[in-house]
Amino acid sequence: MEVGIRGWGAYIPRFRLSALEVAALWGYDGRLPKALGMVEKSVAEEDEDAATMGWYAARVAMRRAGVSGDDIDAVFFGTESKPYAVKPSATIVADALGVKRRKLATDLEFACRAAGEGMRISVGLVKSGLARNTLVIGSDTAQANPGDLLDFTASSGAVAFVVGPASGSAAVIEASVSYVTDTPDFWRRDRSPYPEHAEIFTGEPAYFHHIVSAAKLLMEETGLRVEDFDYAVFHQPNGRFPLQVARMLGIPQEKVLPGLVTPHVGNTYNASALLGLAKLLEEARPRSRVLLVTFGSGAGSDAFSIVVQDSAPELAKMGPRVADMMNSRVRVSYSEYSKFRGLLLKNVGG
Amino acid sequence: MRLSPQQFWRIRENQYRLFITVCGSCGRKAILKRPVCPYCGSDRVHHVESSGLGVLESFTKVYYRRNSSEDDLPKFIGVVRLTEGVRVVGEIVGVGADELREGMEVEAVLRRYASDDPYGVIYYGIKFKPV
Numbered sequence: 001m002e003v004g005i006r007g008w009g010a011y012i013p014r015f016r017l018s019a020l021e022v023a024a025l026w027g028y029d030g031r032l033p034k035a036l037g038m039v040e041k042s043v044a045e046e047d048e049d050a051a052t053m054g055w056y057a058a059r060v061a062m063r064r065a066g067v068s069g070d071d072i073d074a075v076f077f078g079t080e081s082k083p084y085a086v087k088p089s090a091t092i093v094a095d096a097l098g099v100k101r102r103k104l105a106t107d108l109e110f111a112c113r114a115a116g117e118g119m120r121i122s123v124g125l126v127k128s129g130l131a132r133n134t135l136v137i138g139s140d141t142a143q144a145n146p147g148d149l150l151d152f153t154a155s156s157g158a159v160a161f162v163v164g165p166a167s168g169s170a171a172v173i174e175a176s177v178s179y180v181t182d183t184p185d186f187w188r189r190d191r192s193p194y195p196e197h198a199e200i201f202t203g204e205p206a207y208f209h210h211i212v213s214a215a216k217l218l219m220e221e222t223g224l225r226v227e228d229f230d231y232a233v234f235h236q237p238n239g240r241f242p243l244q245v246a247r248m249l250g251i252p253q254e255k256v257l258p259g260l261v262t263p264h265v266g267n268t269y270n271a272s273a274l275l276g277l278a279k280l281l282e283e284a285r286p287r288s289r290v291l292l293v294t295f296g297s298g299a300g301s302d303a304f305s306i307v308v309q310d311s312a313p314e315l316a317k318m319g320p321r322v323a324d325m326m327n328s329r330v331r332v333s334y335s336e337y338s339k340f341r342g343l344l345l346k347n348v349g350g
Numbered sequence: 351m352r353l354s355p356q357q358f359w360r361i362r363e364n365q366y367r368l369f370i371t372v373c374g375s376c377g378r379k380a381i382l383k384r385p386v387c388p389y390c391g392s393d394r395v396h397h398v399e400s401s402g403l404g405v406l407e408s409f410t411k412v413y414y415r416r417n418s419s420e421d422d423l424p425k426f427i428g429v430v431r432l433t434e435g436v437r438v439v440g441e442i443v444g445v446g447a448d449e450l451r452e453g454m455e456v457e458a459v460l461r462r463y464a465s466d467d468p469y470g471v472i473y474y475g476i477k478f479k480p481v
């Protein structure tokens with residue numbers, strides 16, 4: 001059975017922190033935001049977390065897919081900022097969405113690509129007949145050590161997809177492949193509040209190697225060439241890397257820019273590349289073929305070939321669009337950001 | 351007030367989702383999934399889930415902090431008339447004081463209500479944000 005995306009939804013909090021303010025506060029050169037391709041990043045409120053944002057995106061995805069909780073056989077929640085270190089978020093979101101009890105449900109963690117894995121697992125489940133429809137959520141309130149380079153990019157957002165039979169879907173998942181190695185480019189140890197990263201090492205041997213390798217594998221296995229893709233969406237840790245990796249693959253910038261959300265949203269980690277895909281489902285002409293390549297530190301990439309179907313433009317009208325959520329924005333100060341994201345050390349209780 | 355995981359677990363369906371009780375005897379509707387009609391006492395009731403859409407009828411700014419609530423003060427509490435015709439009181443989020451106005455369209459969202467700091471259970475529930 002062919003597998004497709006039957007519905008999608010996204011969530012971007014409306015508050016934004018300016019990259020120029022981050023640079024000024026921590027003594028960085030004022031030209032750094034531009035070099036990173038960053039204007040601002042989204043900031044979740046204090047009562048939001050990966051579960052609440054994922055819930056919103058999933059509700060919209062289910063509405064677009066025209067499914068109820070009884071139609072969902074599996075829930076995969078990809079995040080690296082789980083509200084609980086131990087206790088699944090998938091169960092909270094599933095109950096709040098009214099998903100039936102007879103289901104598979106779990107959280108997946110692989111830095112920024114866990115939701116991409118959820119998509120591939122879903123393709124397998126639907127193809128095999130073990131599931132009719134699955135719900136895949138990528139949601140993060142990404143943490144950054146205050147003053148670290150990640151402070152320019154680590155942001156909050158969510159995206160969700162209902163994966164099911166291709167017939168009547170918004171987009172057909174033609175092919176997919178994964179490429180995974182052990183590469184310590186970015187990590188967070190137990191009890192550490194913020195992640196650490198290996199600076200420049202996160203680029204060449206990590207981001208670029210895995211994305212290029214996965215994309216090439218996909219093209220080898222399918223016989224598709226770069227010219228066969230109308231759009232390309234890559235994981236977006238900043239505004240610059242996706243354009244660089246496109247150049248390495250010989251993909252022109254104009255095929256990448258429509259799905260590039262990070263300069264105005266930040267790196268939403270598990271939602272990053274998939275938020276770009278959601279935007280394309282709302283904007284691309286039917287029959288467009290999209291190359292989607294995720295990346296998660298540690299490290300791995302999933303490459304997908306996705307063909308937008310005739311129903312996508314109609315389904316896009318049934319929920320808030322990514323572009324609208326990008327435009328609906330209110331600037332907050334670093335103080336408000338610190339309060340919203342719980343960065344201030346307080347006595348608790350009372 | 352500190353909730354207990356057990357208490358919250360029992361009421362979570364009404365916390366997580368906006369149900370409406372429709373009475374088969376008097377025909378009136380009430381917020382929450384209830385075993386009996388709050389108006390006539392009949393148990394001939396059925397339950398429907400609200401679309402979550404509504405209009406903000408009134409609101410106030412609140413500075414009082416409940417124990418174990420998130421640090422989100424000040425906050426706005428409003429009366430929302432759902433499209434199904436039922437009124438519900440809830441917190442209004444994602445909006446500044448200068449943007450709030452009566453008649454504003456809102457939608458239900460899942461948010462944190464409180465958590466037993468620093469290692470306890472997180473309690474989620476429905477609030478409202480502008481559409």
Ligand SMILES: [Zn+2]
Nearest residue numbers: 373376387390
């Ligand atoms: Zn009654």
